[in-house]
Amino acid sequence: MSRYLAAAGLLLMVIAAAVVLMLPGPSYSAQDREAAMAGASAQHWTGTDDLGRDRTVRVAAALVIGLAGAVIAAAVTVSIAAAVGTVAAFSTPAVASGLMLLSDLFLTLPWLFLLMMVRSSLPLTASSAQSAVLTFLVLAVLGWPACARAVYRGAKRLRGSAWMIQGRANGLRNTQLVRRHLLPHLRPCCCRSF
């Protein structure tokens, strides 16, 4: 029940932000230099920033981009993590060890510089939407290791369970076992990481 309430709350926030963006008025990038750092008024409900941009519209735009981007990035991250963790659990020890080494490497490298490289490779005229999409994509691709380790541990434990051995003895292929039995069991672990 509380899960549905939380989801409804998030949805309401996004809808409210979208409504604010659709209302006639200044866009998130429109500058009113005559009213820089202005206080709350009928025209600007929560005032303006140092460049005279409407704070309400900017917060609404940030909310929509942030929430939508975060949800998509988290979905990509969890998908990669589920794939890596499951492959590691169902492959030879050498492959599993290699994949877990890769996840440790991803956890420790200073990826800030990759983000800088990506941003500098974009032309200066790139729109904010393009930058946002690329940033979230990079963050999604870099965020899988912690979740992959959790999935790997869970999948490895389940691989040795009695029902899994029974399924294998009955002739089920690894892909069938993973798709029909393992992934539903790993769903809580993936949901937590999401």
Added chain:
Amino acid sequence: MTRLVGGLKQLGRGVVLLGLVAAGTILLMRFAPGYFTDAREMDAKYASSARAELGAEHARSVGSVATEAVRGWMHGDLGTSRQYEVPVTTLLGPRLRVTAWLLVRGLFFGWLIAICAALPLSALRSGAAVLGVPFTLLLAVPTGAMATLCLLTDFGGPVLVLTLLLAARDFKFLHRVLTLAWKAPHILQGRAQGLRADQLVRGHIVPDVLPQIRALASLSVLTALSAIVPIEVIFNVPGVGQLAWTAAMNRDLPVLLSVTLLMAAAVVCAGMLSHMREMEVA
């Protein structure tokens, strides 16, 4: 014998990981924008010498940069800082103590709050979700925002922020684990037979959840290490996190390499502890 072989394998894995981290850090930093720039170029007095140094740096291959880094490590001074022009060890030594003290206090108080809150709340039959709301709210606040809020309100400091961050994360996990432990059939049986709560906790619940708490402890250290950078930068704490940030901003490769390798060593140690525990259980 098996344990020794397992330990040696883990050690070898750690060495390979450290090598890969060093190579990756050098590559990422070398090709990041701003590596071949120097603030002194803006000053006419130093511009020509700065450009000459940058030209020499540009001519060096990645291999020679890596060789110099390894030479610095073999020499024991971890190389010379690009921005401060002093051996990295002289920068790291005092800062390590500051960061370690901050981490110890943050981890201690964070765990204390998480355990003190999770233990009674997990035993409740209803209302735990409502009482746990403060921790859920804390989870939603980014570390940087929490630190900035403390600064703006002039309340608390780095230890408080680290403590709250760890308490919120550890509480969620501990609460879930302890709630499941309270529902175990043997605990219900113990309750029905009239055992007191403290007897159940001491004799049954703590031994049951100890392996999971150990796993959480290693994860907690990694969380604290990743939070150290924003906390030290915002509160201007002269620790390793602040050093790493200034090194990243000034493209100080020897310093950043040393700090990254320290972080990698922490990850390797956490992995080895977890592996050893798995082997004990097996």
